[in-house]
Amino acid sequence: MSTDLFPKMAQSIIDGDSDAAVALARQAVESGLDPLEAISKGFVVGVNTVGEAFAKGDAFLPELVMAGEAMKAAIAVLEPEMQKRDMTRTMLGKVVLATVEGDIHEIGKTLVGTMLSASGFQVYDLGVDVPSAKILAKVKEVDADIVGLSALLTTTMVKQKEVIDVLDKEGLRRKVKVMVGGAPVTHDWVQKIEADGYSEDAIGAVTIAKQLVGAA
């Protein structure tokens, strides 16, 4: 009976309906369904459907974001159950995201976060105007694979380099890949600061992140 939930779960993601996704996740927990199965046979199917439609040009960014949000909401319900059962979801990698110090521009960074978490990354979003030291501390705390740094101003873009320098100083630079983004970020800048990847948009950022962790 509980397997009837799978198509509904997928559909809740396709519809971008967080409320429905949460309700179905709760139902799954109550009926004793394996939470990892709920994700892989239910919710992820929806994410993939939207992703494929997007790739074909039949779905648009808001649908992708809403699917990502619904997925996140469902997983938040399933997470405690996974812990209880001592299960862990296989993630593609851990990403610490931030808009650098002195810069308050948020939307691009947040969009990248949503896309990455919908694609199977564990995302730690530190918000905006984040000092390099705080980014470093989070990288250490969660043992991050990737750091994503956003900046919209040429005057704050220099902080992307500062974070790279700090990682270098701490001996973490080889271990942690650095992605940068934001309107003023160019290929030349990426080379100059020796970042590992950049993308002009959130969809491209997912491709880059997958490449960086060897999942592409």
Place this chain on the structure above:
Amino acid sequence: MPTPIKSITNPKLRLEVLTPEEIRKIHEATLWIIEHAGVRFPSKRALDIWQSFGASVDAGKSIVRAKGRIIEEALEQAPAAYTLCARDPSQDLPLDGNHVFVGTDGCGVEVLDIETGARRTSSLRDVSDIARIADATAEIGFHWVPVSAQDMPPETRGLHEVKAIWENSSKHVQTESIYNEREARVAIEMAAVLAGGGEALRKRPLLSLMQCTAPPLGQDGGSLDAALLAAEAGIPTGFMTMAACLTTGPATLAGNLAVGNAEVIAATALLQLAYPGAPVFYAAAQTASDLRSGAYTGGGPEDFLFGAAQNALADFYNIPLSMGSFATGAKEPNWQAGVENSLSTFMACVAMSDMLLGVGLLHGSRIWSYAQMMMDCEIFSIIHKTMQGIVVDDETLALDTIAAVGPGGNFLTQKHTLKHMRDVFLPQFMDRRPYNEWEAKKDDARDWALAKARKTLAGHQPDPLDRKLSAEMARIIKSIEEGNK
């Protein structure tokens, strides 16, 4: 002698993009947004001002909710018209609702090199070169900082940029790249050096400031403090919204207009509460985000409509408008750039925006192209001519001449023709040659535009800035840089 600045004035074309009733509705929606959703003002100084005028302030979240009455009364204090002054007074720009002036776009981060065509990171030298060409170009009325001087220290970059422009042009400078109190204070000090003191600067503002809002419904703290300082000094200041459908604003045009309007008028009201009568302008470059990537598009029917609609709103508030037109998303000067920049600029012009930003940048205001700069100027010239409309009087009906030629003749030999032929628009960059001439060379507008830019840069000597003033500005910047060490 400086080239007289070309501006659109006494237009014969009109457009009603919004009815008075629709404008009223957007205004009321805007006041509702400011009162109920609120606008974020992350500046202690700004929050204190709002509080003292009776707005509700959530200090923890820096969100201000103000009654419509506070906003409306504040906006009534704003002057309807004033002048942006230039180092050379013959190049002053009256913002009186009857002129459209074009500026250079800003602030790009890369340049297509004027000699090699290679794309590279922008530097202070580029700021100087572009300013020099703009100084000689009739279509350009004032400067924005066209590209970022990335070879200068981030802390004083904005100061080096305005200094470079003043040294290479006698036209008005508006900076969009100074957005903190510290740099604004020094820029105003430098402008005062040029004007001959603070009071002289207040009378003849040689500098104006453009700040960006932080959509949706937010402001940047540094921008607010910089703007308050400018308003105090009598420096014309505007807030620009770039709220975009789908991402930083609703998908619907009216809703996005209301969000952007709330950001702009709330910030403008703040300046008027603090400094009643301070010269302010409305600034906007709204767009719709790309459906697939969410990216800034820099062109599209939505942009064109916003271009006209925001002028209607600025008129409603009776303050000048600075409108983002041009700003194509094209990667090189091409078909897309021509379509987007022509239509956006036409719509902003037909609505009589006071300032248009601006010429020269590609890829959503990121890459400077000298060819695009010159071709954008031609777009403005075409629209300038179109806006003059059709004059109908005895002279232009030319009945005597028509009778003299009669059926089957031609008008080439008529004195009336000789007298009026120069009224006919002659493009610089349109290919009207015979096919075989084109075939032999296969060159086009981009080549001619670039050649013109090169020739101007090589040959134009701007009215030199007094060396003492230049040295004084350099000293001021240096003292800041040394203080930072």
